[in-house]
Amino acid sequence: MATASFSLQPLHKAFSIPNYPQLDSNSRFRPHLRYSSNGFPSIAIRASSTVTLEPDTISQQNQSAELFACPVCYEPLTRKGPLGLNLEAIYRSGFKCKKCKKSYSSKEIYLDLTVTAGLRDYSEDQPTRTELFRSPLVSFLYERGWRQNFSQGGFPGPDEEFKMAQDYFKSVEGGVLVDVSCGSGLFSRKFAKSGTYSGVVALDFSENMLRQSYDFIKRDAALLSSNLALVRADVSRLPFTSCSVDAVHAGAALHCWPSPSNAVAEITRILRSGGVFVGTTFLRYTRSTPGIIRPPRQRFLQNYNNLTEEEIEDLCTSCGLTNYSSKVQQSFIMFSAQKP
Template sequence: MAQEYFKSAQGGLLVDVSCGSGLFSRKFAKSGAYSGVVALDFSENMLRQCYDFIKQDNTILTSNLALVRADVCRLPFASGFVDAVHAGAALHCWPSPRILRSGGVFVGTTFLRYTSSTSLTGRVLRERILQNYNYLTEEEIEDLCTSCGLTNYTSKVQQSFIMFAAQKP
């Protein structure tokens, strides 16, 4: 599903911030659609796990895949250098679209606090259960993208999961 949002970035550099075990990074690299894929995480352990998964899969083009340990608040890329950014379940870490080039695409995935189809009882229950977690509503995610200067917001929601995209003007 994320690949659909990244069509305009094909042939460019894609950074998967907070990549974790590299599930998306590996899929992006395996697609061969990008000149380079950077799997970026602050956790050395997650990058080690990502590396182990890459070594187990001989179909991944490692020539276009790099693992980078970095803090998402201090990304080691020049402003406007990257064509696409993916942030899986790491929206809370993403402060600015600085590294995206003009026209670049940001795709995020996360879980919603509730959706428009969630009943009032369901909303109250989710609020109680999730009170210690910072899940957002779809409207809050769209507002966050807008406040960061991103445009052309679009999303797909499946139950409490959301994948959304926005573009840097």
């Protein structure tokens, strides 16, 4: 079998970003976006020590500072670097936990906010399904044939799924959306380009999925300059402060999580009051599946956490979510629930 080769350009090269300047406390950043001959934006930053921060800048700074949290102790991270929830600003920023003193930084194109970030010697084995999606080949193939096969299970296709999700997210438009287990960023890009949200965080545990996501993003200058950030994190240990996120999306993901209950509990924790969680997954079987078919199907899917309609609703309810609703087509389900 032929293997795919990659030539990903580090973010600092694509953006042509100079070293971050040291400015005094009265300085203000003024980013000016230009487009170079290769189609990618480069940023020129001028500092002025005579202008005070405007209210919207202060609001942006506070929002950014309160969003990310240490995955070890959940304390809000302090940030040193330019403002903004976008690739360029996140890349040039450093983050540190005041409580446990652990530091976090970008790995070329994504911010690593896993518990194991920065460790040199320690390693741990992950479930087979987790390691599968960390593979460079699977990451490369995900939008090049892998995802298209989901139609055989009843998935209506990315465009229709996006429209369905947007309907569920109507009440949280203008807020921050986190696309957990984003894979190659298929839906993260759609959410960011929609202009519906103040910020979109594309989050995945797979380093190669995040690299592939950036490979797609860098082809679109509008996405490169949008409020879209790439973050590596564990869905069972989300690096966000409690009640800080307006919307969480999980596309074709729940069945791959080692512990769906831990993940949904974490999603509930980070959602604001009124926040919405929308997910899609493969069902183990539906209410209409004949009883004779259920045991073989359950054995076939035993390597994944495929749940039933009833189990998904029970899980969301037990984690404190309300207003549950769902749409089912064959083994496809899109469900939504809200934090009170």
